[in-house]
Amino acid sequence: MPTKLSRREFIRLCAGSAAAISMSGFLAPFMAEAAEAGAPPVIWIQGASCTGCSISLLNTVHPSIQDVLLKVISLRYHPNVMAAAGDLAIQEAMYKVARENKGRFFLVVEGSVPTAADGMFCTVGEENGKPITFQKLVQDIGGQAKAILAFGTCSAYGGIPATPPNPTGCKPVADVVKNVPVVNVPGCPPHPDWMVGTIAHVILYGDYPELDEFGRPKMFFSGIVHDNCPRRQYFDNAIFAKNFSDPGCLLEIGCKGPIAHCDATTRPWNGGVNWCIKSGAPCIACTEPQFPGWPMYERLPEMPIAPGITTTIDQVGLVLGGAAVVGIGGHLIGNIATGRVGFKKDEKEGDN
Amino acid sequence: MKEMELRHPIWIRIFHWTNMIAITLLMLTGYYIHAPQTFRLFDNMDTPRMLHFAMAYVLCVGVVGRVYYAIVTGDWKNILFSPLKDIKNFPSMMKYYLFLADSHPDYGKYNPGQKMMYSGWLFMALIQIITGFILYKPDLFPGLGALLGGLIAVRVIHYVVTWLFLLSVLAHVYLDISEGIPVLLSMFTGKMPKDFHHTSDGPKVPQPGKGVSA
Structure with missing residues (x-):
């Protein structure tokens, strides 16, 4: 038995933890135990992205990111934080791990997949003198994974790279790999807890968490920001901010809280310090499938x-x-x- | 005393006025919710939102009731716009409205323009009800919201159709009043003078001379 934490307790912890306790810190011992008992390995690859999701993950403050990466997640490949590079990394850390753990490992994809010009807009390495396109990598490696974790709105729904006119033909991962279940963890970037929590779930239970209509784990994305907003009383009393950082509801400067699903209202960023609306900036609904298809600081788009x-x-x-x-x-x-x-x-x- | 005939049975009048009250309040509260800073009709968000949601249910009942009434009494034949039959009546109707003719043929209870507007309102009301409920409870119909292009697109649709309602109600009120006070009164009393209509086969004599010069 790799864990003493039941799945029900785990979901309750993830959905309710909030700022009071550090989820990663609480989970670390359970996950370390799971990793020792032979938890499935995780491969992390990046395509058309800004690496923001990885940066967000590195903001995990407690325990330190070293502990998360080395002890908590059995992460075998990550382009930014691993020491290995070049052919060695691609062949040994990625292809070999994938081959040996076929149907057992989990693939994390960050960034959307450019498909125009046979995927040549994004190459990740070389094989026999020919470039390996990111599209081919996602299809080859992703096709052997147990499930794909699409971290960030770009890989989950296309996000910024897939916004029209989209010359590189960027697509979300779920449109490129059809035969493997995809868990979407959107956000620009996602909160570290959403990523660590999702990885923790798959490592502890070997299975992905319950998903909503758009493939998002329900434990993090079931609430609407507007319904849980600390500024909600301002809205009810019709007190509206005219500028960023003004007191008042931010609806009139384009807040998309009424359509956005996430639990950032109770799970602030930077180790629980602050989040978008508390710092006086309107919600841009970065976790929604159509992001960023709207003017961020306007109430309604033009027609x-x-x-x-x-x-x-x-x-x-x-x-x-x-x-x-x-x-x-x-x-x-x-x-x-x-x-x-x-x-x-x-x-x-x-x-x- | 002029001879009167029944034009609008009691149920038509009841549905007309409940729907009118619901739509008017929905537009007023809706515009406040849309632009609370410029349209200062209320001083908080609670009251207009509560009223908006309550009137949404009133409109649902009104629309369902009116459609049911139209189906069981056969009233739909008066109102439903049929592109095949009604389009060919448009020229004669437009001639009347543009003062090119002083009368028009008898189209039945409503002329093709009225049929188009009233059928259109049913269509628009259904759009408003569907988009409204998607926005009211975003997690009740997540797939439908995504199908329409996301909740922001749903908002745009909801708002555009509100404008269409406003503009068409403007035309409706003007055309009714300009046709004569008896038309307006008939929606309260249900009765209208028997010889009122402007139809060419009615009691009035057409005056072709006037039409050409206008």
């Missing part, structure tokens, strides 16, 4: 009225409203001129 031309809905409405008023006025004049309204009609009706 297209012709190819390449957009305008606000209010402007369209006011123009149409103005046209309607002019039309009604003109018609009213016509009505009076032709005697359709006024006293003439009654006379006519009296004649009948």
Whole structure:
């Protein structure tokens, strides 16, 4: 038995832990035990990304990131933090681990997968003098994994690289590898606890956690930011901030809290210090599948009225409203001129 | 005393006015929720939101009830816009509205323009109800919200259709009042003078001379 922590306790811990205790710290001994007992290895690869998700993971403060990487997660390959490099790393740390643990290891993908030009927009190494594209790597390695953990909105839903016009043809991992289950841990970047918690779940139980409609673990992504917002009282009292960092609800400067799913309201960043809305910046709904398909600091996007031309809905409405008023006025004049309204009609009706 | 005939049975009038109250309050509260800084009708968010959600349910009941009534009484034949049959009546109707003719043929209870507007309102009300509930309870229909392009796109749809409601209600109110006070009164009393209509086969004599010059 690799763990004394039941899955039910684990989920409750992840969903409820919040700032009060450091989840990673609490989980570390259980996971170290699991790792000693032969927990599945984890391979971490990066594609069209900014490495922000890895940086976010490195913000895990307690226990130190060394302990997380070396003792807690049996991480065999990570482009940024491992010592090995070049062919040695790719062949020994990645392909060999994948081959030996076929169907048992978990693959973490950070960044979306460029598919245009046969994936040549993103290459990760060389094989027989030919570049290995990230698309091929994800398909080869991902196809042998037990499950893929898509960390960050880019790998989960496409994110910033897949935003139109998307010249590199970036796609989320789930569109590239179809035969392996994919767990999406979105966020730009995801909170370290979301990543460590998801990895911990798969290591402790050899299985991925319960997912919602969009493939996100329910233990972290079931709440709506607006419903749990510490500034909610401002919204109810209609006190709105006009600028960043003003007191008040941030809705009028584009807060997307009402559509965003995550538990950042109770799980602040930087070791529990602060988070987006508490620091006076509106939520940009970075955990949603359509991110970043909206203006971040506007309430509503503009609507297209012709190819390449957009305008606000209010402007369209006011123009149409103005046209309607002019039309009604003109018609009213016509009505009076032709005697359709006024006293003439009654006379006519009296004649009948 | 003019001879009166029943134009709007009691259930049509009940649904008309409950829907009118619901839609008016939905638009007012909705616009406050959309732009609380510029449209200062309320001084908090609780009241308009509560009213908005309550009126949403009133509108649901009104729409379902009106559709049920239309189906069981056969009233749908008066209202439902049929592209095949009604489009060809458009020219004669437009001639009347543009003062090119002083009368129009008898189209039945409603002319094709009215049919199009009233059928359109059913369509728009359904869009508003669906998008509204997606925004009200985002986790109840997550797949539907994603299908429509995400919750921000749903918001845009909800807001655009609100504008369409506002503009079409404007036209509706004007056209009703300009047709004469008896038309307006008939939605309260249900009755209308028997010889009121502007149809060419009605009691009125068409005046072709006027039409050409206008």
